Amino acid sequence: MPIDYSLYLVTGRDLLPEGTTYIKSLEESLRGGVTVVQVREKNVDTLEFLEIARQSKALCDKYQVPLIINDRVDIALAVNADGVHLGQTDMPVHIARSLLPPNAIIGVSCNNLEHVQQAIRDRVDYIGIGPVWPTSTKKLANPVIGVRGVGSLLAALDGTTVKAVAIGGVKSDNLLRTLHGSMSPSGHKLDGIAVVSEIVASHEPYAISRTLRETYTAWDACTAEQKAKPSIAYTAENTKAGVANLMGIIQTTNPLIHQITNVVATNQSANATLALGASPIMATAPEEMEDLSRVLGALLINFGTVTDKAGMILAGKYANCERKPIVFDPVGVGATQFRRETAAQLLNTWQASVIKGNAGELGALAESQEVKAKGVDSVGSGFADPANFVKNLARRERCVIALTGKTDWVSDGTTVVKLDNGHELLGNITGSGCMVGTCIATFCAAAFTQANTESKPSMPVRGDMLLGAVGGILALTIAGEAAANRSDVRGSGTFLPALIDELYNLRPETVLEKARIQVIS
Incomplete structure (x- = not known):
């Protein structure tokens, strides 16, 4: 019979809260929606393990x-369990298979690509990929993979019947991030999540199991629904028209744009937000993030000075919970190891809607050797094939990628849009790149509002983030052209206030007339 791996419980009696028995907790968990149970008993004698398994x-x-026994093939046979789960140092799969009934389920723990490839050769039924998050449930023998590291392992399962569950630190507050981020570029997704302490240590195992199962089911249905929808056929004309429409939404809704941004550009970014018709709030205290997530239109996280990491982590988590757009600007990510580690931590903690950066920054994020970074700038001629670069990175990160430079490139992993507006003076003022992020966040807020007003979905959807990214870039670059051509602009010092003026005076018809767009399928 097909096995439903969606909510896979791994037991741990040492985690039970005071006053709760193992059997009571297990039954409540099963009533709440657990679909597979693995009994794990590491420090008991055989007789006690046998009784717990029975x-x-x-x-x-x-x-x-189905009941799975961890490690012990003898216990599985003794209680007629449905199968066993084996670690990398446990009994080899082929020996376990020879001892167990023909229809027994065998799962294996995997931490790297080599493990997964061996599991496929061994013809296991499923693999447990992890640890995905840091966990205190047990001492980790293998490094944390991180949400973004799961996709490459799932890609190895393409064309096989092997199922996969994520394990290690999975909880209700990171479940959606785990599910969305743990997907291969081809769309291979997890078949379930394995949970230990979130259920076992709870005083309400029924309620938490039900919440986890419902969240998984809703996500699975939403993913199928999105996959079934016909893809948007972007053209230069309908893209420009869409941007013009978003400008009207910004003016009528005045979205709140929460920005944790580079202290060098805070004032310029706030003024750019106001000029577009939105409202900025530059809040960084971690204590504010949950409340702000409920009222914001979009969140911009720009870590140019990397001083508010705790606030960035919480802001992104809560924005994800509310399904609000997040624009991430990894300023100077290639400059230091600390910035690279911080970017990885943030992107493993929450899902970005748009990642915006110059060639040096996005190259560092993609671990490409094709471009080099110099501080916050990129050096060299750029990518030989920027269209494929942004498309591939968008597929890997499962979000829209905006590559800024003399020519701007935007992709959602399927469509690539090439933008050729702008002026060289934009590169001669502090914070122009930061203002691009601000503008993108503002347009993404409008795209979010549009999607959730027109279709009224059962759960909030982010909307057309490709259009939001394109709109934000066009707004600043077209305003930059207009500012540079003013008679009162004589250099970078007079250009900045003129740029804010032109953002303020920008009209939809100007975008329709001036935007230089090429859509590449």
Whole structure:
């Protein structure tokens, strides 16, 4: 029979809260929606393990849920369990297979590509990929993979029947990030999540199990729904028209744009937001993030000075919970190891809607050797094939990528848009790149509003983030052209206030007339 791996419970009696028995907790978990149970007992003698397994088997049979035994093939055979889960240092799969009944389930823990490839050769039924998050449940023998590291392992399963669950630190507050981020570029997704302490250590295992199962089910349905939708056929004309429409939404809705941004450009960014018709709030205290997530239109995280990491982490997590757009600007990410590690931590913690950066920054994020970074700037001629670069990075990060420079490139992983507006004076003022991020966040807020007003979905959707990114870039670059051509602009000192003026005076018809767009399929 096909196995539903969506909510895979791994037991741990040492985690039970005071006053709760193992059997009571397990039954509440099963009632709440657990679909597979793995009994893990590391520090007990065989007789005690056998008794726990026997009780677990009876309860799982009552709820028609498969029972898996961790490590011990003898215990699995003794209680007629449905299968075993093996670690990398446990009994080899082929020996376990020879001892177990023909229809027994065998799963294996995997931490790297070599493990996954061996599991495929061994013809296992499923793999447990992890640890995905840091966890205190057990001492980690393998490095944390991170959400973004799961996709490459899932890609190895393409064309096989092997199922996959994520394990290690998975909780209700990071479940959506785990599910969305743990997907291969080809769209291969997890078949379930394995949970330990979130359920076992809870005083309300029924409620938390139900929440986890419902969240997984809703995400799975939403993913299928999005996959079934016909892709948007972008053209230069309908893209420009879409941007013009978003400008009207900004003016009528005045979205709140929460910005944790580069202290060098805070004032310019706030003024640019106001000029476009939105409202800025430059809040950094971690204590404010949950409340702000409920009212913001979009979140911009620009870590040019990397001084508010705690606020950035929480702001992104709460914005994800509210399904609000997040624009990430990894300023100077290639300059230091600290910045690279911080970017990885942020992107593993929350899902960005748009990642915006210059060639040096995005090259560092993609671990490309094709371009080099010099502080916050990129040096050299750039990418030989920028269209494919942004498309591939968008697929890997599962978001829109905006590559800024003399020519701007934007992709959602399917469509690539080439933009040729702008003026060299934009590169001669501090914070022009930061202001691009501000403008993108403002247009993404409008795209979010549009999507959730027109279709009224059952759960909030982010909207057309490709259009939001294109709109933000066009707004600043077209305003930059207009500012540079003013008679009162004589250099970078007079250019900045003129740029804010032109953002303020920018009209949809100007974008329709001036935008230089090429859509590449």
